[in-house]
Amino acid sequence: MNNPFIELGIRHDIVNAISELGFEKPTPIQEASIPVLLSGSNDFVGLAQTGTGKTAAFGLPLLELIDFEENHPQALVLCPTRELCLQITSDLSKFAKNIPNAKVVAVYGGASIMDQLRSIKRGVQIVVATPGRMLDIIGRKAIDFSDIRYVVLDEADEMLNMGFQDDIDEILSTTPEEKKTWLFSATMPSEVRRIAKKYMTDPHELTMGKQNTGNANIEHEYYVVRARDKYAAFKRIVDFNPDIFGIVFCRTKIETQEIAEALIKDGYNADALHGDLSQQQRDKVMKRYRERSLQLLIATDVAARGIDVNDVTHVINYSLPDEIENYTHRSGRTARAGKTGVSIAIINSKELGKIRQIERVIGKQFIKAEIPNGFDVCEKQLFSLIHKVHNVTVNEAQIEQYIPRIMDEFADLTKEDLIKRFASLEFNRFLEYYKNAPDLNAPEDARFRERDGASGERFSRGNNGDYTRLFINLGSVDGFGRGELLGYICNNTGIVGRTVGKIDVKGVYSFFEVANADSETVMNAFKTIEYKGRQVRIEVSGDERSEGGRGRSGGGGYNRREGGSGGGFRGNRREGGNGGGYPRRDGGDRNNGGGFRDFSGKRREERSERRNRS
Ligand code: ADP
Ligand code: MG
Secondary structure, eight states, rough: OHHHHHHHHHHHHHHHHHHTTTSSSSSSHHHHHHHHTTTTTTEEEEEEEEEHHHHHHHHHHHHHHTTTSSSSSEEEEOOOHHHHHHHHHHHHHHHTTTTTOOEEEEOOOOOOHHHHHHHHHOOOOOEOOOOOHHHHHHHHHHHOTTTTOEEEEEHHHHHHHOOOHHHHHHHHTOOOTTOOOEEESSSSOHHHHHHTTTTOOOOOEEOOOOTTTOTTEEEEEEEEEGGGGHHHHHHHHHOOTTTTEEEEEEESSSHHHHHHHHHHHHOOEEEEEEESSSSHHHHHHHHHTTTTTEEEEOOHHHHHOOOTTTOOEEEEEEEEOTTHHHHHHHHSSSOOOHHHHHHEEEOOGGHHHHHHHHHHHTTTTEOOOOOOOOOHHHHHHHHHHHHHHHOOOOOOOHHHHHHHHHHHHHHTOOOOHHHHHHHHHHHHHHHHHTTTTTSOOOOOOTOOOOOSSSSSSSSOOOOTTEEEEEESOOOOEEEEEEEHHHHHHHHHOOOGGGGEEEEESSSSEEEEEHHHHHOOOOOOOHHGGGETEEOOOOOEEHHHHHHHHHSOOTTTTOOTTTTSSSSSSGGGGGTTTTSOOOOOOOEEEEGTTTTTOOGGGGGHHHHHHHHHHO
């Protein structure tokens, strides 16, 4: 029997190349779109779930339709980010590797424009570009689009979301009227549909599956936690999945950066991907993630749109996206090419409505999951370790010289003793960290109030005497001295100055004492108060010991991170004496414990920044 791609009309050279990539038969969107696109006679809209092979769905027909004897641009693929631009370029180049003289050039911001201009000058048939840089090159009259026959808009909705519409208009105005425009996306919000109509005349429309439906191979789970416990809960989910290879989505660039930094500080193998990083930083992060030397990629919606990394096990919504459509794009980073995956949302009880909305859009129900307790995590980690030991590759040649001495050392131990000791070596540390681990699942009652400041894995010690010592996440770096802080507290709570005891201003946080009877009032009063856009947090303080482990200042010692975060997570993480990526210090959870700033108001700014940068 013929290869099914041949039957669709794809030539042998290309089929051989994709066979090497493991493409045995076309995916449904490929099967449906390839024949239509090969006719070359229509504009086209292709909507299909994430991870279903849309790149090849337009890429293979493009390679068939282009005349590679000619050395001028015939096809232009526009996409929203440079990561996607590089990925599409790489995919198309692989598909075309047996076609003589086929040239695909990536055009994107943040990298040397001279290199890109040179490649264009040498001759190119397919240009894959982000809009900003493309326009720049057009402005320099460095490219001739008068023979463009096909324009592909990949992840079109995101490009329009990002405010690229004017750029796209301008770019397209330099291409011939008669060209065909193909638009691909996983979702098609109605307002985008209206705008997209503008670029197309009477398009042939293909929707695979129910529109907007999520990938059936993805399990969706949600966890309900108190806002303050979110970071701790998130870490516990990660600890419970020792082999996680995940993408964690945050709402803003700042939150993305903060979470990544906190995780790194806590000994996890994580890094951030967002638009404020330089192109080099972004490339480096993506490379490490693709090579799996990074275990957790913390990303914004924009930065991770469309990226295709194999075998992502979990997508974690640290914050739910502002726009529902983005949930589909996020979760679509897992379960690609027929695999399975889990998409997790960590929410507070007020966000349950959003989960129900998402369920309606993806046509699938979430499973309510429970944050595992400390014991479960310990057990999971222990057996993960045991499996690793069982499966480790022993380097006989290297280890041999030490064996006699090791044997000698262990001579007095039975096999059972040895196993117990060896397992305890790791297990004791987990037990230590998790021994007083509280239940992080939020109670069902949405009106539940956080009252005890000691909900975390952090404090259990009470306060003595008539005063309660409180922690506040404001300090000298925020411009507070003792007097200012006293004024600030009194103004916001209505308590009088003389009832306030000792005030101890530190860098990014402070302590102050209030009469026991007032502590509840103070804590309640600050629940809704923000300082320069940041939620003010008040908590009952423990003793000095807990201060040390507290806070982002890092001033408090406990810096167990010397080992660096590099290296593969499969085992290496442990070597620096960092423990297996679970935090040991008491206050570890505190780094980001409180509510993050809500930057939604800055979205517009972010967008215009993005545009400048693309
Ligand atoms: P989408 O753009 O729809 O999200 P991609 O084009 O990025 O998806 O493809 C997702 C993954 O599926 C890629 O890793 C790609 O190599 C793989 N893939 C695409 N088509 C096939 C096929 N016919 N057979 C096997 N794997 C495929
Ligand atoms: Mg894609």
